[in-house]
Amino acid sequence: MSDTIEVSALHKRYGRNVALHELDLRVRRGTVFGLIGPNGAGKTTTLRTLLDVIRPSSGTVRVLGEDPRSGGARLRRRIGYVPGELHLEGRASGHRLLAFYAEVSGSSGDSASVLATARDLADRLGVDLNRPVRTLSKGNKQKVGLIQAFMHRPELLILDEPTSGLDPLVQREFLTMVREARDAGQTVLLSSHVLSEIQQTADEVAVLANGRIVADGDVASLRLGSMRRVRARIGGADAAAARAAFETVPGVEGVDAGPSTGAGTGAGADGVQLSATVEGAIDPFVKALAQYDVHELTVEEPDLEESVLRLYGDAASSAPPAPTRRQRRLGGKEGDRG
Template sequence: MPRLSTVSTSNSSSSPAIVAVDLVKKFGSTVALDAVSFTVPRGSVFGVIGPNGAGKTTIMRALLDLIRLTSGHATLLGTDSRNAGPELRRRIGFLPGELILEGRITGRRLLRHYANISGPVPAGRVDELADRLGLDLDRTVRTLSKGNKQKLGIVQAFMHQPDLLVLDEPTSGLDPLMQQVFLGLVDEARTAGQTVFLSSHVISEIQQAADQVAILRDGRIITVAGVEALRDTAIRHLRMSATAVTAAELYARLSPLAGLGELDCQPAPGGAEATAILTGAISPFVQAISPLRLTDLVVEEPDLEESVLRLYSAPEVARTEAVHS
């Protein structure tokens, strides 16, 4: 397993933690990355989401110079990744998506080996992380389940408190409780000023963890936005009932609203009821219904996952319009 984790060094530079410019990677005639560009500020959590095969792992391996780019360039912590010598690598914690561990020794001995290569670990740090994750370090690695091996990988990435954490599908194999423990570690790293770059195909995980998110499809970034900005434009399902109004009158009042789609108005006892999907701002909707005598109103939490999945599946022209809007 590539080893890129070590103790953090202080760095007061205000330059971004990662700058990627027009990254292109081709495997023969297959274009795995197609002009990918993004910037990750220091002390932030940057998430990349996309379906399997979108290019998430390729981006990470290219950033760390584990595979060479066809064209484009990237800097990590102010250093060109192609010139990533031991000094830079010691400031990076890496958890690969395909975790391969020596199986004949205990987890404790394996972590001690990594610490000997990349530098000292704060006293008690390994045991603290293992306790939080429920990991027995004295068991032989080959006897561990997939989830416990993943925990061991998380410990090796976090134990040195590196300046930059690069985590590929970090919660793979973890149960929901341990996923929340992991998200707590990410939040603590951000609070400590560390930068976290992580990938996932689990949208809810990115929604909880990230400050910014890049949506990746077929080796291209569809959009980069703050999680809150995505939530503001996300899909809300709504249901309402009103008295002293007909279905036709309710439809006439609601249908002109921007961002209101799949509107259905039906007669109801004493009035009418409506269901709709809202993709725009909620204020115009509230203003439109304010004169009505409501008997029921339910507006669901914005569904970021549904919005992102629509971006995955939309044709190119429609995706471009959605991103610009």
């Protein structure tokens, strides 16, 4: 069985600006795939290419086994889409608007069933579909956008910053909807800069920076590369000596040491509160710690956000310089701006 999304060597440029650089992407059927990155990384360009809203400069794209450029309305009926910038206006009520969407999309199955699903989703998200959409707040318009994407239970959901404007309780309900879609066999491509959404729902993740994928894999594998925050209360050393010792340990950064507030009078000699960050393997830090009496030790779970931010920094620092005009004329490498 082929993947739901297959992208190979996707390249997109706008004049001299290159938005996507030879992008390769695979999204397996029945999974939630997270696409994360800062503003300008190329997330929206990638999603719009999958939907044939924009067309690539080069490379190949297949969605649900078809080329989006030739799939037309037949392919789009199999996809639910929430754009990053959702604009809903007009005098029609939410009910009428969703009924219209169901009709023009040619939703497979009974339209009454589709609209019943829409009403159920409206109850879950807390939006009044009797009101004209133009009178709705940004958050409630976003809810209507989510309903129109989910209500016909499409094979593929493409969601670009879907929780924009939603309050935390509604965001939680949305994440439940995503998990339910996956459990029903649907595929979800979720673009977001809200990293907690990715951590809670995604099976696999790709990190975009400057139009390139700088890391991909499951969420757990990305978290392994992050910095760990460690705190320890140790005996058998003074603060200055402990700080000097741990500053020489490979991978240990940001060492701070001082008298432990929990060790009582004279704690400077027998009780030291130590904190640091550990990059990569934690084994060297643990071996260094074994020299002391360890009274307390806390190792915080690596956080995906910290990993991703470091990846952005690495990608930015390693990006080659933009070519000169002469290099472009001579067929040199294209510019590297995302």
